[in-house]
Amino acid sequence: MTTVVRxxxxxxxxxxxxxxxxxxxxxxxxxxxxxxxxxxxxxxxxLVPLVGVLVLSLARWDGLGSIGWAGLTNWTGVLTxxxxxxxxxxxxxxxxxxxxxxxxxxxxxxxxxxxRGRLRALFAVLxxxxxxxxxxxxxxxxxxxxxxxxxxxxxxxxxxxAKPLLGSPDLALYTVIFVIAWQFVPFHALLYxxxxxxxxxxxxxxxxxxxxGPVTRLLRITLPQLKYTFVTSxxxxxxxxxxxxxxxxxxxxxxxxxGTATRVLPLAMYIxxxxxxxxxxxxxxxxxxxxxxxxxxxLTTRLSGFTRMDSQQEGM
Amino acid sequence: MWALNDQTILKDSVDAYNKDHPDEKITLRLFAGDDYKxxxxxxxxxxxxxxxxxxxxxxxxxxxxxxxKVDTLSDAQVDLLRFTPSVLKSATFDGQVYGVxxxxxxxxxxxxxKKVFKDAGVEAPKSYDDLLTDVKKLxxxxxxxISLAANSKWPxxxxxxxxxxxxGGSDVFDGIASGNAAGWKDASVTAANTRLQELAxxxxxxxxxxxxxxxQGASTALLYTGKAxxxxxxxxxxxxxxxxxxxxVKKDLGYVAFxxxxxxxxxxxxxxxxxxxxxxxxxxxxxxxxxxxYFKNYVLNxxxxxxxxxxxxVPPVNKLDSKLAAVKSADDKKWLTFVYGLVQNSPNFQLxxxxxxxxxxxxxxxxNVDKSFLRQITPEQFGTNMxxxxx
Amino acid sequence: xxxxxATLRRTATGxxxxxxxxxxxxxxxxxxVTSLRGQADFTTGNPLALPGHPTLDNxxxxxxxxxxxxxxxxxxxxxxTVAIVMVVALMAAFSIVRYTNPWSRxxxxxxxxxxxxxxxxxxxxxxxxxxxxxxYDSLLAIVLPSAAFALPVTVMILVSFLRDVPRSLxxxxxxxxxxxxxxxxxxxxxxxxxxxxxxxxxxxLQVWNGFLFPLILTxxxxxxxxxxxxTLYRGQFGINxxxxxxxxVLSTLPMLVVFVLARRQLVAGLTAGFSK
Numbered sequence: 001m002t003t004v005v006r007x008x009x010x011x012x013x014x015x016x017x018x019x020x021x022x023x024x025x026x027x028x029x030x031x032x033x034x035x036x037x038x039x040x041x042x043x044x045x046x047l048v049p050l051v052g053v054l055v056l057s058l059a060r061w062d063g064l065g066s067i068g069w070a071g072l073t074n075w076t077g078v079l080t081x082x083x084x085x086x087x088x089x090x091x092x093x094x095x096x097x098x099x100x101x102x103x104x105x106x107x108x109x110x111x112x113x114x115x116r117g118r119l120r121a122l123f124a125v126l127x128x129x130x131x132x133x134x135x136x137x138x139x140x141x142x143x144x145x146x147x148x149x150x151x152x153x154x155x156x157x158x159x160x161x162a163k164p165l166l167g168s169p170d171l172a173l174y175t176v177i178f179v180i181a182w183q184f185v186p187f188h189a190l191l192y193x194x195x196x197x198x199x200x201x202x203x204x205x206x207x208x209x210x211x212x213g214p215v216t217r218l219l220r221i222t223l224p225q226l227k228y229t230f231v232t233s234x235x236x237x238x239x240x241x242x243x244x245x246x247x248x249x250x251x252x253x254x255x256x257x258x259g260t261a262t263r264v265l266p267l268a269m270y271i272x273x274x275x276x277x278x279x280x281x282x283x284x285x286x287x288x289x290x291x292x293x294x295x296x297x298x299l300t301t302r303l304s305g306f307t308r309m310d311s312q313q314e315g316m
Numbered sequence: 317m318w319a320l321n322d323q324t325i326l327k328d329s330v331d332a333y334n335k336d337h338p339d340e341k342i343t344l345r346l347f348a349g350d351d352y353k354x355x356x357x358x359x360x361x362x363x364x365x366x367x368x369x370x371x372x373x374x375x376x377x378x379x380x381x382x383x384x385k386v387d388t389l390s391d392a393q394v395d396l397l398r399f400t401p402s403v404l405k406s407a408t409f410d411g412q413v414y415g416v417x418x419x420x421x422x423x424x425x426x427x428x429x430k431k432v433f434k435d436a437g438v439e440a441p442k443s444y445d446d447l448l449t450d451v452k453k454l455x456x457x458x459x460x461x462i463s464l465a466a467n468s469k470w471p472x473x474x475x476x477x478x479x480x481x482x483x484g485g486s487d488v489f490d491g492i493a494s495g496n497a498a499g500w501k502d503a504s505v506t507a508a509n510t511r512l513q514e515l516a517x518x519x520x521x522x523x524x525x526x527x528x529x530x531x532q533g534a535s536t537a538l539l540y541t542g543k544a545x546x547x548x549x550x551x552x553x554x555x556x557x558x559x560x561x562x563x564x565v566k567k568d569l570g571y572v573a574f575x576x577x578x579x580x581x582x583x584x585x586x587x588x589x590x591x592x593x594x595x596x597x598x599x600x601x602x603x604x605x606x607x608x609x610y611f612k613n614y615v616l617n618x619x620x621x622x623x624x625x626x627x628x629x630v631p632p633v634n635k636l637d638s639k640l641a642a643v644k645s646a647d648d649k650k651w652l653t654f655v656y657g658l659v660q661n662s663p664n665f666q667l668x669x670x671x672x673x674x675x676x677x678x679x680x681x682x683x684n685v686d687k688s689f690l691r692q693i694t695p696e697q698f699g700t701n702m703x704x705x706x707x
Numbered sequence: 708x709x710x711x712x713a714t715l716r717r718t719a720t721g722x723x724x725x726x727x728x729x730x731x732x733x734x735x736x737x738x739x740v741t742s743l744r745g746q747a748d749f750t751t752g753n754p755l756a757l758p759g760h761p762t763l764d765n766x767x768x769x770x771x772x773x774x775x776x777x778x779x780x781x782x783x784x785x786x787x788t789v790a791i792v793m794v795v796a797l798m799a800a801f802s803i804v805r806y807t808n809p810w811s812r813x814x815x816x817x818x819x820x821x822x823x824x825x826x827x828x829x830x831x832x833x834x835x836x837x838x839x840x841x842x843y844d845s846l847l848a849i850v851l852p853s854a855a856f857a858l859p860v861t862v863m864i865l866v867s868f869l870r871d872v873p874r875s876l877x878x879x880x881x882x883x884x885x886x887x888x889x890x891x892x893x894x895x896x897x898x899x900x901x902x903x904x905x906x907x908x909x910x911x912l913q914v915w916n917g918f919l920f921p922l923i924l925t926x927x928x929x930x931x932x933x934x935x936x937x938t939l940y941r942g943q944f945g946i947n948x949x950x951x952x953x954x955x956v957l958s959t960l961p962m963l964v965v966f967v968l969a970r971r972q973l974v975a976g977l978t979a980g981f982s983k
Contacts, residue, residue, distance in 0.1 A: 030886065030887040030888060031802040031805060031806045031811070031887060032802070032810075034798035034799065034801060034802040034887065034891070035798070035799050035802040035803070035810075035811070035814055037794075037795045037798065037799075038795040038796055038798065038799035038858055038862065039799070039814060039817075041791075041795060041851065041854060041855045041858065042817070042818070042821060042855050042858045042859070044836070044851075044855065045833060045836070045851060045852045045854075045855030045856070046821050046824065046829070046855050046856065046858070046859075047817065047821075048832070048836065049829035049831075049832035049833045049836065050824060050829055050832075052829070052831075052832030052835065052836070053828060053829050053831060053832050056831060056832060056835070062676075063357060063358065063361045064357065064360055064361050064379070064380075064383050064385075065383055105723070105727070108719070108720055108723045108724075109723070109724070109727060111720060112720050112723075112724050123724060123728060125970070126728055126731055126732060127727070127728070127731055128966070128970075128974065129731065129735060130731060130735075131912075131977070132959055132962040132963055132966055133916075133955075133959050133962075134915070134916035134918065134933070134934040134937070134958070134959075135916060135918060135934070136916075136918050136934040136935075136937045136938060137934070137937060137955045137958060137959060140937060140938075140941060140951060140955060141734060141737075141738055141952070141955055142734070143529065143532065144532055144741075144948050144951065144952070145734055145737055146527065147527065147528070147529070147532060147534050148523075148524035148527050148528070149524065149528070149534055149537070149538055149543060150534055150537060150749065150750055150754070150948070151754065152733075152737065152754055152755070154753065154754050155753055155754050155755040156753060158755075162524065163523075163524070163527075164523065164524045164525075164526045164527035165527065166467070166527050167466065167467055167524065167525070167526030167527030167528070168526060168527075169526075169690055169692060182730065182731070182734075185727075186731075187977060190974060190977060190978045191978055193978075194978045213710075213712075214712075214716070215712045215716065218716070239822075239823065239825075242825040242827075243825050243826060243827060245827050245918075245919060246918040246919065246934075249918075250938065253467060253468060253469075253529055253531065255469060255679075255682065255683070255686075257467065257469060257683070257686055258466075258467070258526050258686060258690055259683065259686050259687040259690055259692050260683060260687075266825070266827040266828075269827065269828070269830075269831075270827070270830075271679055273830075273831050274354050274357075274358070274923065275354065275675075275678070275679050276675070276676045276678075276679050276680075277357060277675055277676055278676065279831055282831055283831050283832075286827070286828040286829065286830070286831060287828070289825055289827060289828040290824060290825070290828045290829075292825075293823045293824060293825045293828065294820075294823050294824075296823070297822065297823035298823075345927055345928060346928065347928070347939075355926045358834075358843075358923075358926065359844075359926055361838070362838040362843045362844075364843060364844060364926075531941050532941075532948055533947065533948065537750045540750075541750050541751065560746060561747075
């Protein structure tokens with residue numbers, strides 16, 4: 001999500017400068033006052049819990065009694081448990097496969113949607129609809145739709161769909177990835193559409209003069225110009241995939257099943273904390289999730305060179 | 317007071333109480349099944365628990381008892397002697413009673429579709445071997461032999477509970493429930509898992525059971541639409557069937573006890589399931605006397621017992637014979653007599669494992685049952701995994 | 708040669724377009740026809756055929772319950788969260804743009820860090836905090852954490868927008884002797900309007916569809932928001948898939964209305980912040 005920063009492209013000379021000497025103190029005071037409510041809110045529910053999760057990972061708490069000290073037992077438990085590594089692996093798999101599936105689809109749909117026109121607008125409206133549904137609604141819908149006896153598999157000609165798509169340990173994860181794509185591709189298609197529409201027409205006109213065909217135009221102009229959109233969309237997909245909790249929770253009836261075939265890290269954390277009632281251990285898993293998230297955004301930021309915002313802040 | 321949202325008859329008892337006590341009313345909050353246990357736990361953790369709460373007894377209730385959150389109930393306070401003793405056992409810890417039964421007995425029985433059975437030329441199974449033969453014939457006739465909502469995991473557990481009881485007797489699980497983790501490694505636990513996998517391999521549950529979810533009503537529908545021959549489920553399924561397919565109940569619904577197992581140590585009359593649900597009193601409640609009055613005079617009182625019987629459910633109270641004889645509907649009478657007889661004649665009524673064990677073991681249990689059913693682990697591994705989780 | 712490739716490309720995009728449209732439309736169509744079916748029709752009929760005897764009973768079942776309570780809760784939570792975030796984030800963004808001392812740089816970095824924290828990861832401490840603050844099982848328990856977690860994105864988008872406001876405008880106000888507050892309300896806020904609409908839409912949709920905070924931080928039926936209520940319906944109607952689908956339709960209806968009334972703002976709102 002860090003890429004939002006990119007949008008700014010601040011130009012130093014355009015930036016409002018701090019006030020001059022006159023009334024400087026009063027101004028600094030009001031500046032602090034303005035920043036305070038947001039900081040307070042974010043600090044209390046964002047930063048304090050971030051420290052809290054680390055502290056709780058060293059504690060013993062069953063959610064019922066009082067909180068006690070546990071030392072490193074939660075950590076040794078979590079790190080030596082095969083289930084943790086399996087959850088981590090599943091999370092990684094969902095992340096990578098989702099990205100591989102969604103990116104080409106979103107790009108293709110975005111390219112199609114970009115030129116103006118009635119038919120295209122109609123398609124765009126239809127494709128937008130899944131964005132309006134909550135993850136819970138989508139999960140309930142697909143769970144019922146994929147029921148092998150009474151779902152879509154019962155329709156004539158579609159009997160090949162009457163398979164345990166959500167029930168087989170081999171298929172369930174891919175079915176979940178498909179439903180995730182169903183939910184999120186429309187959003188990324190919109191990003192690409194907006195990206196295409198922002199490409200200056202002059203570029204295409206120049207290419208036309210050079211006699212470039214549609215393929216050359218696609219490869220030489222459109223795709224390179226979409227580089228930033230690509231990075232934005234990819235980052236959102238990768239970081240976002242750490243948060244596919246709602247959908248998997250509903251699709252697997254809250255268990256991450258069949259077996260543990262869809263028990264990704266957030267779900268493992270939820271089950272450990274709120275079903276097994278081992279809050280300490282769940283906090284250790286949550287800490288892994290935090291580390292995962294931070295590492296991922298650091299990586300994408302570095303790879304895409306989007307620290308610019310930061311460095312410009314420094315340089316002021 | 318908190319309860320599950322399918323407890324409409326229980327709700328009537330609250331209404332009756334409130335009518336008589338307008339100055340000290342009970343507010344009833346109803347919850348959906350899946351989340352109820354979590355919500356209750358969280359509420360106790362947050363000190364916002366209700367005065368009266370609904371539970372399944374067993375390990376989950378014992379957690380609260382151990383944490384000092386529940387009051388004991390004496391006969392003088394709530395008239396305990398009217399309840400079936402084998403049922404009260406599920407809410408008794410260290411000789412003290414911590415809950416009153418509040419709804420019907422819910423043993424698990426085998427339902428079948430008479431028409432499907434007739435078409436395939438099979439009879440209701442009396443023994444495990446019969447069951448295997450039936451499975452083969454039903455499969456040959458092109459129907460799913462047994463409807464199982466394996467996606468919900470707990471319906472699969474019912475098979476294991478019965479198979480272990482038939483295989484090794486009730487002592488094996490009693491030992492485990494009392495804290496003996498090594499009990500999971502008993503040979504009969506492995507044997508029960510072998511039987512479960514044997515059934516699955518024989519195609520007893522069809523190809524799609526792992527996708528069938530009980531919450532979506534699919535396993536019930538498979539039975540009454542004739543797409544499946546049998547279903548193993550708690551007695552509450554009868555009311556579901558009456559609601560969804562009354563004609564089927566009249567014409568084609570059959571039910572028997574779980575089959576016996578030749579060579580097994582267990583008594584074929586043993587049953588598993590939920591003896592009843594219980595209402596317990598929060599020890600921090602400020603309205604204790606009102607709660608006790610409600611327990612004593614309104615929970616499973618005469619009109620409640622009648623209401624349960626009318627709904628096809630047998631409440632866990634003594635001396636029911638005359639009331640049963642008075643039931644009007646022939647279908648219901650047959651059903652109620654069957655359930656009552658089953659419970660009266662059973663030497664042991666085992667509370668479902670996921671309720672009997674403490675809550676931290678429920679998730680590993682259901683996960684491993686599911687894995688065993690999916691044959692992702694061997695029968696031996698089930699015991700090994702569970703004994704590890706129990707430590 | 709290139710025309711062949713172009714035709715291929717057109718067929719490919721065209722094919723993908725049709726397949727995807729079917730994948731989107733068929734499930735939604737199924738939801739609607741199923742919600743109009745009776746229970747018997749559902750278990751026996753062709754799931755994609757129009758219902759033989761269409762019925763509104765399922766909708767009646769849903770509406771007879773506490774649907775309006777859930778709807779109201781969702782509206783309250785969404786409106787309150789968005790309002791808080793807008794005001795608080797605009798002030799924060801303004802002060803970050805206006806001041807370039809180490810403090811404001813640090814705040815900026817904190818929000819940057821916030822973008823990378825998955826909400827799920829901190830739910831246990833948040834839960835503990837809400838209990839200790841005696842806010843458990845109240846709508847406020849959803850509003851405050853939701854607002855806190857909407858802040859990073861919102862502040863980032865607003866900061867990037869305010870940075871592009873020409874310096875001369877601010878300078879002119881300083882010359883007029885305007886203080887920070889006046890500058891915020893009479894210059895920054897109007898200038899940032901498009902960005903405010905963007906984040907309002909984005910945050911609003913997130914909160915409206917949010918599930919984890921309601922799931923963990925509330926318990927009673929009268930505090931349930933729509934997504935949580937949907938899972939309650941599943942338990943309640945259990946056996947009745949058509950009624951569950953009617954609930955899905957009804958819970959989506961408010962967003963659909965917003966979509967029909969303000970499609971352009973909604974689409975722009977979703978992407979503008981990310982693709983300017």
